[in-house]
Amino acid sequence: MTSPPLPGVTLTTHLLINPSHRSIDKALFARVDAxxxxxxxxxxxxxxxDTVYLERQRFYADGVTDSDESAAIEGLAHGIHDGPEAMRKxxxxxxxxxxxxxxxxxSERTFGAAMKLAPGALKRLLAPAERGAWRWPDFAKGDHIQxxxxxxxxxxLSKTHTLVVAPTHVSNLDSPLVGYALHMAGLPPCxxxxxxxxxxxxxxxxxxxxxxxxxxxxRKRHRLYKDVLKxxxxxxxxxxxxxxxxxxxxxxxxxQLEPHIKRGLLxxxxxxxxxxxxxxxxxxxxxxxxxxxxxxxxLEAETLIEDFLAGQGKSRYIITDDEFSHPxxxxxxxxxxxxxxxxxxxxxGEPLDLIGNRVNESGQSVDGSGRSFDRxxxxxxxxxxxVADAQRDRVYTNHLATSLCRAYREDSVALSTHVAAYAxxxxxxxxxxxxxxxxxxxxxxxxxxxxxxxxxxxxxxLLDQIAQKVSDGEMQSLLHEGPDRAEKTLTDAVAAxxxxxxxxxxxxxxWRILVDPKLSLYYGNRLSGFDLQIGDES
Amino acid sequence: xxxxxxxxxxxxxxLATLAAKAGHQPRIGFxxxxxxxxxxxxxxxxxxxxxxxxxxxVPASAVRDVVLSADLDAGMRVVLATRGLAxxxxxxxxxxxxxxxxxxRVGVLSGPAVAAEVVAGRPTALVVASAFDEVxxxxxxxxxxxxxxxYSSNDMCGVELAGAMVRLLGIALGIAExxxxxxxxxxxxxxxxxxxxxxxxxxxxxQPQTFSGLAGVGDLVTCAASTNHPAMAAGRTVARxxxxxxxxxxETRAVLALANREGVELPLAQAVVAICxxxxxxxxxxxxxxxxxxxxxx
Numbered sequence: 001m002t003s004p005p006l007p008g009v010t011l012t013t014h015l016l017i018n019p020s021h022r023s024i025d026k027a028l029f030a031r032v033d034a035x036x037x038x039x040x041x042x043x044x045x046x047x048x049x050d051t052v053y054l055e056r057q058r059f060y061a062d063g064v065t066d067s068d069e070s071a072a073i074e075g076l077a078h079g080i081h082d083g084p085e086a087m088r089k090x091x092x093x094x095x096x097x098x099x100x101x102x103x104x105x106x107s108e109r110t111f112g113a114a115m116k117l118a119p120g121a122l123k124r125l126l127a128p129a130e131r132g133a134w135r136w137p138d139f140a141k142g143d144h145i146q147x148x149x150x151x152x153x154x155x156x157l158s159k160t161h162t163l164v165v166a167p168t169h170v171s172n173l174d175s176p177l178v179g180y181a182l183h184m185a186g187l188p189p190c191x192x193x194x195x196x197x198x199x200x201x202x203x204x205x206x207x208x209x210x211x212x213x214x215x216x217x218x219r220k221r222h223r224l225y226k227d228v229l230k231x232x233x234x235x236x237x238x239x240x241x242x243x244x245x246x247x248x249x250x251x252x253x254x255x256q257l258e259p260h261i262k263r264g265l266l267x268x269x270x271x272x273x274x275x276x277x278x279x280x281x282x283x284x285x286x287x288x289x290x291x292x293x294x295x296x297x298x299l300e301a302e303t304l305i306e307d308f309l310a311g312q313g314k315s316r317y318i319i320t321d322d323e324f325s326h327p328x329x330x331x332x333x334x335x336x337x338x339x340x341x342x343x344x345x346x347x348x349g350e351p352l353d354l355i356g357n358r359v360n361e362s363g364q365s366v367d368g369s370g371r372s373f374d375r376x377x378x379x380x381x382x383x384x385x386x387v388a389d390a391q392r393d394r395v396y397t398n399h400l401a402t403s404l405c406r407a408y409r410e411d412s413v414a415l416s417t418h419v420a421a422y423a424x425x426x427x428x429x430x431x432x433x434x435x436x437x438x439x440x441x442x443x444x445x446x447x448x449x450x451x452x453x454x455x456x457x458x459x460x461x462l463l464d465q466i467a468q469k470v471s472d473g474e475m476q477s478l479l480h481e482g483p484d485r486a487e488k489t490l491t492d493a494v495a496a497x498x499x500x501x502x503x504x505x506x507x508x509x510x511w512r513i514l515v516d517p518k519l520s521l522y523y524g525n526r527l528s529g530f531d532l533q534i535g536d537e538s
Numbered sequence: 539x540x541x542x543x544x545x546x547x548x549x550x551x552x553l554a555t556l557a558a559k560a561g562h563q564p565r566i567g568f569x570x571x572x573x574x575x576x577x578x579x580x581x582x583x584x585x586x587x588x589x590x591x592x593x594x595x596v597p598a599s600a601v602r603d604v605v606l607s608a609d610l611d612a613g614m615r616v617v618l619a620t621r622g623l624a625x626x627x628x629x630x631x632x633x634x635x636x637x638x639x640x641x642x643r644v645g646v647l648s649g650p651a652v653a654a655e656v657v658a659g660r661p662t663a664l665v666v667a668s669a670f671d672e673v674x675x676x677x678x679x680x681x682x683x684x685x686x687x688x689y690s691s692n693d694m695c696g697v698e699l700a701g702a703m704v705r706l707l708g709i710a711l712g713i714a715e716x717x718x719x720x721x722x723x724x725x726x727x728x729x730x731x732x733x734x735x736x737x738x739x740x741x742x743x744x745q746p747q748t749f750s751g752l753a754g755v756g757d758l759v760t761c762a763a764s765t766n767h768p769a770m771a772a773g774r775t776v777a778r779x780x781x782x783x784x785x786x787x788x789e790t791r792a793v794l795a796l797a798n799r800e801g802v803e804l805p806l807a808q809a810v811v812a813i814c815x816x817x818x819x820x821x822x823x824x825x826x827x828x829x830x831x832x833x834x835x836x
Contacts, residue, residue: 355612355642357640365612365640367638367639367640368636368637368638368639369606369638369639373611373612373640374611374612375612375640376612377611377612377613378612378613378642380613382590382613389672391670391671391672392643392670392671392672395642395669395670396642398669399642
């Protein structure tokens, strides 16, 4: 494997996106100050009181009694009682501490190191020789990671535009995977926000730090912290830093493609674009690159589907005790996954403007009829002056979210494990039509089987429908073809499922297939929403 | 404010009257006859280029052509004052703008205003709906006056659906009148019809209160009370054994297809389509509706 060069990664870029604490502090102060200034005293009091309340609640829940964080919050509480000026000053103290916390890992040790070490070191990190019992995953073997999409176009655009890469999110391994795919495609690395909990795995922390991760503490749920994060993201994009957001916000618990898009961080791109236009920035244009990840296996599948079924997706927003928190499990998973063929597909989509329109080779937006147009007018008044309008921009971001969801569907790659799991779950639904989902996942082991012939017929039917959808441009696939394609799909899937999970999703047993309901629901969900039917039993 | 109106029919003229009443000098974009009483131009692209807000008031079947030839760009604010769905494809009219042009600041205007009464200076009210506050504000600025109150809403889907459903229910009212079902039946058609509209609206993400507003109850009450409403007249024609225009027939089918896609049952709309396509006689269709089992009103 030869490492492609990293065009677009220059010292200048590095300096732009690796600013000093002082520079970032100053920028964030200015942004949060502008926000506070836009509020009345009563609004500011309510806004900051909410911060105090939510943080005290968190400290209470976590048993925190004495810390720098709690001291800063109590300082803010005093400030709120002492009047607007004291309130503002106390808020600034908090903003400074948040700024340091967020930006802390984003330093020479992190993003800078990636710039200097890549591409040679990245290759060594990802594909070294076998080291005793701890064989590092051999990414170079076969086509384990396929990178698809209009990468030449995106690479060219990255030189003149700031990119916001927006991947789907299934696993905590997504960030290293996207980082690797960016590298393989010759695209510049991106900065991105990673949850504090993700740094608990030392191996992954090492990778993430080198992929430009800054810190996001998702336990802090108050608006001030979220606004500081947004200000930070806006600042980075405005400075020309290519960024990465997961628009789904968190890993898909159900296994489905992103059903919802969170608008918060996405909205910072449009703010940064307008700032660039207003300030006469040389490179104000920002484009969004959808990125759809399709994986045969998901490390945390068992935990995620349990969380989904328990209806705790929200409350356990931050899962700290999943498979990802065990370094040995991660390495075992990656190693076994890479023994399979075509196990991961990273598909970059057509770049979009911030309203969700596609762009041509030179980055101009094009409408549904294929005509290019001046997108600057979206944010200008009738006198052609850029005008800020937060409500308008929220609607534009909704349009972008709709386009992203469409891109995810069209770029989603159906793999053998998805098809076989979908067929397995659907056959269980067919066998137990009187049960609901929650009852089906609790089927006893002796009830969890489907007839092998029926299963193959279901797979055959699904493959037909998927082929039709692929030819209609509604989705992608990497599946077997030919007369015995159903058998090969099933065999592949059974082999893949056998390699990692503690419970086998599908397993051969004489004339029947044993189906794990939870895991087949999880993996099959990847194809839900495409209106696929397994056909009649007859 | 430069107000551009595309469409020189009765509704286009009525909107121009309202804009003039609100203190503006509207211009009308036309394709056939030159408008009387207001300045006009056949060059739609030039008209929209000069306008701060564009109101489209052409028949639903002509919206696509107008949208394509007007060369709408990313900076424009466009409000569709035409009710219904695209007859050929069943698409929302607002979607035609979004699909074929870069324009995103789109709204819809609907309500109980009757063109002839507006021109005659009678008081009325309309609702403009758009996801963009600025489109609502610009429309209010363009049309609000002591003659016409313009209310705003962010529920574009609801207002657009209400407009389409009112046209379909207007046909139902016309049929009911044509086969002499009595005055009481009008109340039944209005309330149960709006219940169907609300059900479908909820499935599509609309707000239920929209259907009890100007675009729903307001428009339908006007329709039921008007002797010469086009939908009512079409319904009476059908009751007499005549047929709907091709566009109207396609539109009613499109509403039903939409409901089927969403899995929402619309018995009244289904009966209207069955009557209009000649599958059922009007009396028989209404008898079938009456034979449905008793149920809760909600």
